[in-house]
Amino acid sequence: MANSNTLKFTKMHGAGNDFVVLDNCAGQLELTPALIKRLADRHFGVGADQVLVVESSQVADFKYRIFNADGQEVQQCGNGARCFAQYVFDKGLTQKNQIKVETLAGIIQPELIKHNWVKVNMGPAEFEPAKVPFVSEGLASRKVGAMTQYKLPVDSGADLEELWVGVASMGNPHVVVLLEQPATDELVQRLGATLESHPRFPERVNVGFLYVVDRSRVHLRVYERGVGETLACGTGACAAAVVGMKMGLIADCVDVVKAGGTLTIEWSGQEDSHVLMTGPAQTVFEGEFHL
Numbered sequence: 578m579a580n581s582n583t584l585k586f587t588k589m590h591g592a593g594n595d596f597v598v599l600d601n602c603a604g605q606l607e608l609t610p611a612l613i614k615r616l617a618d619r620h621f622g623v624g625a626d627q628v629l630v631v632e633s634s635q636v637a638d639f640k641y642r643i644f645n646a647d648g649q650e651v652q653q654c655g656n657g658a659r660c661f662a663q664y665v666f667d668k669g670l671t672q673k674n675q676i677k678v679e680t681l682a683g684i685i686q687p688e689l690i691k692h693n694w695v696k697v698n699m700g701p702a703e704f705e706p707a708k709v710p711f712v713s714e715g716l717a718s719r720k721v722g723a724m725t726q727y728k729l730p731v732d733s734g735a736d737l738e739e740l741w742v743g744v745a746s747m748g749n750p751h752v753v754v755l756l757e758q759p760a761t762d763e764l765v766q767r768l769g770a771t772l773e774s775h776p777r778f779p780e781r782v783n784v785g786f787l788y789v790v791d792r793s794r795v796h797l798r799v800y801e802r803g804v805g806e807t808l809a810c811g812t813g814a815c816a817a818a819v820v821g822m823k824m825g826l827i828a829d830c831v832d833v834v835k836a837g838g839t840l841t842i843e844w845s846g847q848e849d850s851h852v853l854m855t856g857p858a859q860t861v862f863e864g865e866f867h868l
Contacts, residue, residue, distance in 0.1 A: 655811020
């Protein structure tokens with residue numbers, strides 16, 4: 578805190594997924610949904626997809642809290658995790674290149690590979706529908722490789738559509754729609770908004786539109802819950818990659834190309850093996866926000 582009327586912050590981004598980062602290690606900040614929404618507002622605030630908060634932890638080096646632009650606290654944010662690691666190192670809060678970070682989804686381990694370039698051990702992916710969570714009862718399903726897809730009815734305002742989708746959790750819920758050509762703006766906005774709040778996803782869901790270029794390169798657009806489409810989504814890249822890997826469509830190391838940049842995702846495909854995500858983490862500017 579600069580004083581009782583201003584809030585110090587750092588603006589960062591990871592491949593265009595942008596954040597307001599706050600230091601609350603002293604535990605003095607009162608973070609309300611209204612304040613989060615003000616900070617994230619692109620017209621009247623700083624502007625961000627998410628607000629990230631650094632706090633002290635009893636079980637790890639730091640605690641990492643994530644708030645979507647709508648003020649809701651969520652479990653995980655992969656691009657934010659890289660920025661988090663770069664932030665605590667730049668601010669002198671740690672001298673370690675690799676740290677353990679407590680999240681609502683469990684412990685993650687970011688590692689600074691070089692300045693502004695971070696690899697994050699995101700932990701294992703979860704495909705069990707109940708743990709995503711996703712209500713799969715009564716839906717038709719099929720196996721593609723080792724991946725189970727579900728036939729999901731979607732009412733997007735036109736005719737009722739039925740989509741074959743894959744679901745996964747990277748500490749937060751994802752649904753992946755495989756496309757035969759790159760996603761259009763119309764498709765992302767229409768199906769993204771509909772799927773995000775589909776009743777089969779009780780905690781809402783992040784929606785990934787995946788187009789496979791070849792076994793080592795894919796294109797991805799993500800409509801994030803509580804935010805809308807973002808230029809990049811780290812957990813979305815992880816979820817789309819592991820779904821594609823389980824389907825046998827892509828290799829165990831793949832470049833996921835988003836509008837804001839490229840992330841590299843690695844996964845062995847073995848049960849309980851951890852997903853590794855590597856990509857940029859950039860500071861844009863520092864500032865003070867008037868409360």
